[in-house]
Amino acid sequence: MNDETEVLCYCSGTTTGQIRKLLDEGISDPERISRITGTLSGCGGCEFDLQALLDSHKTAATEN
Ligand code: FES
Numbered sequence: 001m002n003d004e005t006e007v008l009c010y011c012s013g014t015t016t017g018q019i020r021k022l023l024d025e026g027i028s029d030p031e032r033i034s035r036i037t038g039t040l041s042g043c044g045g046c047e048f049d050l051q052a053l054l055d056s057h058k059t060a061a062t063e064n
Pocket residue numbers: 008009010011012039040041042043044045046047
């Protein structure tokens with residue numbers, strides 16, 4: 001999950017790096033991320049991975 005080029009959502013081809021970029025811009029609402037990237041718009045199989053990424057971002061934000 002730390003590889004920026006790793007595909008997180010196979011239905012839309014969204015990579016971990018793309019999601020991280022949105023998080024860095026302050027966009028952390030899954031629905032918004034879904035609208036922008038297409039994540040979660042297909043099979044929904046990436047939901048867990050997306051949530052894990054959002055959680056780790058939240059944790060990192062609290063630590064800083
Ligand atoms: S892998 Fe993301 S919607 Fe299917």
